[in-house]
Amino acid sequence: MIYLFQLMNGIGLGMLYFLLAVGLSVIFGLLHFVNFAHGAFYLLGAYLCYALLQYGVGFWGALVLAAIIVAAIAAVVETGLLKRIYRLDHMYHIVATIGLALMIQEIVIIVWGPVGSSVPAPKALTGAIMLGHFIYPEYRLFVIGFTAVLAAILWWVLEGTRLGAVVRAGSESTDMVSLLGYDINRINTAVFALGAGLAGLAGALAAPIRGVDPFMGVEALAVAFVVVVIGGMGSYTGALIAGLLVGIVQSLMTTLWPAGASLAIYIAMVLVVLVMPRGLLGRA
Amino acid sequence: MHRRRFLQLSSIASAALAAPPILRAARAADDTITVAAPVPMSGAFAANGKYGSMGTAMAVADAGSMLGKKLSYLEIDTEGRPATAVRKIQEAMEQKKVQLFAGGILSSSALAMGEEVNKHHGVFFTTAGADEITGSKCNKSTFRWSVPTYGAINETVRPLIEKMPKAKRWYTITPKYVFGEGLLNAAKDVFKEKGVELVGNSYHSLDEKEFSGYITNAVAAQPDVLLILNFGSQSSATLRQAVNFGLKSKMTILLAWASGLEQFEELGADVSDGIYFGAQYWHQIDSPFNKQLVAEVKKEKGINPNYSFAGAYLMAKLLADGAKKAGSADGPAVIKALEGMEYDGLTGKETIRAADHQVIKNYYLLKGKAKAAMKDKDDYADIISSGQSFLSPQDAKCKMT
Numbered sequence: 001m002i003y004l005f006q007l008m009n010g011i012g013l014g015m016l017y018f019l020l021a022v023g024l025s026v027i028f029g030l031l032h033f034v035n036f037a038h039g040a041f042y043l044l045g046a047y048l049c050y051a052l053l054q055y056g057v058g059f060w061g062a063l064v065l066a067a068i069i070v071a072a073i074a075a076v077v078e079t080g081l082l083k084r085i086y087r088l089d090h091m092y093h094i095v096a097t098i099g100l101a102l103m104i105q106e107i108v109i110i111v112w113g114p115v116g117s118s119v120p121a122p123k124a125l126t127g128a129i130m131l132g133h134f135i136y137p138e139y140r141l142f143v144i145g146f147t148a149v150l151a152a153i154l155w156w157v158l159e160g161t162r163l164g165a166v167v168r169a170g171s172e173s174t175d176m177v178s179l180l181g182y183d184i185n186r187i188n189t190a191v192f193a194l195g196a197g198l199a200g201l202a203g204a205l206a207a208p209i210r211g212v213d214p215f216m217g218v219e220a221l222a223v224a225f226v227v228v229v230i231g232g233m234g235s236y237t238g239a240l241i242a243g244l245l246v247g248i249v250q251s252l253m254t255t256l257w258p259a260g261a262s263l264a265i266y267i268a269m270v271l272v273v274l275v276m277p278r279g280l281l282g283r284a
Numbered sequence: 285m286h287r288r289r290f291l292q293l294s295s296i297a298s299a300a301l302a303a304p305p306i307l308r309a310a311r312a313a314d315d316t317i318t319v320a321a322p323v324p325m326s327g328a329f330a331a332n333g334k335y336g337s338m339g340t341a342m343a344v345a346d347a348g349s350m351l352g353k354k355l356s357y358l359e360i361d362t363e364g365r366p367a368t369a370v371r372k373i374q375e376a377m378e379q380k381k382v383q384l385f386a387g388g389i390l391s392s393s394a395l396a397m398g399e400e401v402n403k404h405h406g407v408f409f410t411t412a413g414a415d416e417i418t419g420s421k422c423n424k425s426t427f428r429w430s431v432p433t434y435g436a437i438n439e440t441v442r443p444l445i446e447k448m449p450k451a452k453r454w455y456t457i458t459p460k461y462v463f464g465e466g467l468l469n470a471a472k473d474v475f476k477e478k479g480v481e482l483v484g485n486s487y488h489s490l491d492e493k494e495f496s497g498y499i500t501n502a503v504a505a506q507p508d509v510l511l512i513l514n515f516g517s518q519s520s521a522t523l524r525q526a527v528n529f530g531l532k533s534k535m536t537i538l539l540a541w542a543s544g545l546e547q548f549e550e551l552g553a554d555v556s557d558g559i560y561f562g563a564q565y566w567h568q569i570d571s572p573f574n575k576q577l578v579a580e581v582k583k584e585k586g587i588n589p590n591y592s593f594a595g596a597y598l599m600a601k602l603l604a605d606g607a608k609k610a611g612s613a614d615g616p617a618v619i620k621a622l623e624g625m626e627y628d629g630l631t632g633k634e635t636i637r638a639a640d641h642q643v644i645k646n647y648y649l650l651k652g653k654a655k656a657a658m659k660d661k662d663d664y665a666d667i668i669s670s671g672q673s674f675l676s677p678q679d680a681k682c683k684m685t
Contacts, residue, residue, distance in 0.1 A: 002504040009496050114331040116517065118524060118552040128530035133506055137528045140496075210493075211524050211550070213517060219493050254497025259460045259487040261497060 005134050006251045012140045014247025015147035016209075019202040020220055021227035022154065022239040023195030029171040029234025030191045033090065036097035037077075038199050039221030040104035045070045045200025046207040046216060047108055050119050059122035063204050070200025075193040082192070083185065101217065109214045116213025143205055150201075151240060158236055167191055171234055199224075226265055230272045232279030241280060316356040317613040319344050319600050320376055322387040322397055324364035329516070331546060332389045332592045333361070339596030340386055342584070347604040351613065355604060358382060366396035373397050377404045383615045384607070386599035388412050389592065391463060398426035402685070405615040407606070407622070409599035411564070411591075413515070413541065415466045415680065418642040422682035424619060427636065429599055430564045431647040431674070433466035433541075438673035439647035440540050440562035441471055441511065445478045447668075451508035451536060456485040457498050457522055459514040467513040467540055483507050492518065495525045503529065512539045519543075520550055527555050536560065544591030548652070548664035556652035556664055563648045565591040566667060571632045588662045598630055631670070639677035639684070646670040 024038045045066045052062035077100065085092045120126075121139040128135045158164040166187055170177045178184045203220070210216070227246055231238030246265045253261040272279060321340035323333035337359050344357040360376060362369035369388070376382040383406040388394030394412035401408040402425035410417065411430040418428045431439070445451070456471060458464040468485065475482050484505040486498040499522075502510055510531060512522050519539055526537055542548075542561035567578050567588040577597060581589040589597070602622065607613040610621035623638035631646040650665035658664065674680075 002500065005500050005504075006497060009500055013494065013496070109330075114334070115546060116520065116550050118550070118555050120552075120554060121528075128528075133503065134500075135503055135529050135531070135534070137530065139528070209496075209524075209528065210521060213550075215517075250494065251497045251500075254486065254488075255501055258498065258501070259489055262489050262492045262494075 001132070001134065002255055003252065005136065006255050007248060008136060009140075010248030010251030011244060012144050012247070013251060014244035015144055015151070016202055016206055016243075017223055017227050017247050018151065018240050018243030019147050019198055019205070021224040021231070021243055022151075022236060023198035024224045025228045025231065025234055025239045026158075026167070026236065027192055027195040028228070030167055030174075031086065031188060033086070033093040034097070035192075035195070036094060036221065037100040037104065038196070038224055039217035039219070040101040041070050041074060041196040041199040041217075042203040042206075042220040042224075043108060043214070043217030044073070044104055045203030046119075046212045047112055047203075048200070049204035049207045050117060050212045051112070053119065059208075063201070066204040067197045067201035070203075071193040071197030074196030075189050078189045078192040083188065086188075101221075105214055105217060112212075112214070114214055116211050116216075118211045119207040121208035139208055143209070146205070154198075155236065163187075163190075223265070226269045228279075230269055230279055232281040235279070235281040238279055238281035316354045317350065317384070317607065318356050318358050318380065318382045319384045319386060319603055320358040320360050320382045321596060321600070322360040322362050322369055322373060322376075322385055322393075323389055323596070324393070325359065325361035327364040329364050329389055332543070333364075335546070335590055335592035336387055336389060336596040338585070339589070339593040339598075340600040342581070343597045343600035343604070346580075347601065350604060350608050351611065353613075357600075360387070362388070362393050362397075364390055364393065366393045369393040370396050370400045373400045377401070377406060383407065383613060384603045384618065385409065386596060386603055391417070395421060398423060401425045401615075407603060407615050407618045409603060411595040411599070414463055416462070418640045418677075419675075419680040419682055422640050422680075423685050425615065427599075427602075427622060427641040427643070429595055429602075429643045429645070431645060431672075432642070432680075433463065434470045434675050434680075435647050435673040436541050436562050437467055437470035437474060439669070439671050440538060440560065440649050441474045442478070442673075443649050443669045443671075444509070444536070444538055444560060445474070445480055448509070448536065452479075453481050453483045453505075453507045454509045454511055455483055455502045455505050455507035456511045456513055457495075457502065458485055458487050459490055459492075459518060460487040461490050463515065464513050471511060471513070471540075488514070488518075493521060495522045496529070498522070499525045499529050499531065502526075503531070503534075507535055509536045509538060512537065513541070515541050516543060520547060523551060523555060523559065532558055538562070542650070545588060545662060545664070546590050546592065548662075553653065553655040553658060553664060557654045559652045560668070561650040561652065561665060563591070563650050565594050565630060566648055566650060566665070567594070567662065568667065569631055569646075569648070571628070571630065573628045574630045577630065594630055602627070602636075637674075637677065640680060640682035642674065642677075642680075644672055644674060646672055 027035050048066035049062045125139040125142050127138045174184050227242045231242030249268055250265050253264040321337050323336040325333045341357050344355050347355045360372045385408045388397050388410040391412045391414035394410045398408050402423040408425050409427045415432045458468045486501045538560040540562045542563050548556050606618040606622040610617040622636050625636045634645045636643050648670045649668045651668050652665050
């Protein structure tokens with residue numbers, strides 16, 4: 001019974017990890033650079049949700065607005081800064097995005113202070129489901145359902161729409177897409193904003209579960225990396241499978257070998273890298 | 285020739301740029317006595333450091349001057365890293381001739397700094413938690429104001445068992461390092477003595493952030509009481525998850541080592557309501573000196589002092605008082621003056637035990653209030669009980685070096 005609950009708990013965690021990692025993965029797929037500021041967008045999403053709730057915006061409004069604002073900020077950053085350094089060496093991408101991450105983190109500290117805070121779950125979802133003597137919070141059930149729907153929509157956008165086709169083609173050859181008459185710059189901006197917006201949404205969704213603090217971005221970035229490395233760089237399905245895998249492994253391990261639970265996900269990553277260097281579903 | 289000229293000029297320029305602080309420091313050593321606050325001003329514990337630094341600064345300003353010299357204050361950012369802390373302490377002691385230190389919030393940094401200060405025969409007063417500080421790693425220079433793990437357990441777990449004789453099943457969540465083990469072992473001793481069953485324990489690593497799995501483990505064991513033995517942001521995360529999972533209605537929850545008002549502000553009353561907390565300090569303590577401090581801090585800063593602030597204030601004050609009593613700000617003289625000193629402290633009468641330099645003071649059991657019952661914005665909890673529990677210096681394994 002306890003394993004069933006840990007499994008459910010792991011799925012809840014895993015869906016959040018997926019949401020966090022898929023943006024990073026899609027950005028890498030198209031733009032071919034690793035966005036170290038991804039965790040900072042997650043942080044920003046969480047704090048915007050917190051702030052909007054403080055101003056009396058309802059939870060649902062805060063959730064959507066937080067994601068949109070983060071996406072908008074990301075679009076500005078992409079056109080103002082990152083677009084200019086795409087053609088440079090990877091080192092510049094790393095320096096620029098880490099710098100961006102530090103700036104966002106310090107701004108959060110200046111605006112909201114270094115001490116974290118709790119974020120209340122929406123009134124309708126504050127209860128918990130009882131099964132025998134086991135309990136599962138309703139809000140976490142909602143997160144599982146919500147991210148599942150979102151994952152389906154995202155899959156449809158990437159696989160079923162024209163934009164998705166262009167994005168996938170772009171990750172194969174940007175030159176070809178440009179030659180076919182698509183404005184690759186605009187597509188880059190859109191994809192970067194989408195990825196960051198998803199991270200912001202993940203942050204906003206996670207806020208009622210874990211609270212907010214200025215250092216949550218760094219921690220999220222580490223998990224997102226693990227998920228992307230396991231799932232394969234640039235793969236949507238890979239991010240989904242790896243996100244769930246990481247969440248479930250982490251959760252089950254807290255019962256099997258508690259002291260090593262947070263180590264387990266890194267061991268899983270090392271194993272995958274050793275056996276399948278491109279990740280579960282990665283391309284060359 | 286040109287190159288040589290350039291080198292000459294630049295070396296003069298750099299020497300000139302570097303000189304003023306050296307000159308200032310040299311002069312400073314003559315007509316002022318410096319109290320330094322080595323605290324984390326950046327990184328994950330920056331909030332604690334900020335309040336600690338404010339506390340030291342206020343204590344120094346209040347003391348004004350003594351022994352015909354002006355008392356001054358130096359903030360040292362340890363970044364929460366033992367290596368950085370030691371290097372900066374070394375600098376302060378060798379170049380600025382600082383002898384008096386009050387700070388060191390994290391145990392790892394505090395242990396390292398205490399050893400460094402001891403090498404230079406200064407005085408280091410800390411609030412860090414690890415038992416070793418006044419136990420197996422005690423030294424001549426190090427003093428500790430906070431109650432170590434033994435007292436924290438005995439003043440929280442014991443009164444709670446006595447309050448709820450029917451709660452026979454306890455579950456613990458413990459971080460796997462010295463601090464957590466110290467709390468867990470002390471708790472096991474109390475359980476054994478009181479005939480309480482420890483129905484399970486979950487260890488977790490020091491970098492764990494996700495606690496829902498541990499909460500599920502705890503639920504499966506069906507305890508009457510959940511005893512949380514981690515600290516800082518980890519304990520806040522654990523508590524949030526416990527409340528998320530609706531544990532409040534199923535069991536009693538005790539956080540043995542809370543970090544005080546800062547933590548209540550972070551958690552919010554919705555989370556802290558009904559939960560028991562162990563605390564070193566609470567601004568509502570009914571003692572003359574605490575009332576005086578609370579009034580002063582409210583007037584000057586417009587806030588209630590929290591644990592980091594109040595602890596830092598008191599430690600800096602004790603260093604100044606020690607120097608005054610000794611008639612000298614030299615390390616060995618101040619140490620001698622502090623040993624065995626009795627004074628009116630924040631928690632009432634407090635004594636600095638000479639044998640291990642541990643301050644004998646109260647530890648508090650608090651209970652979180654509902655938002656509706658709070659009289660002001662900081663009135664998060666009621667004091668349920670308080671008392672003093674300490675191992676003897678022999679049992680704490682302190683051999684003074």
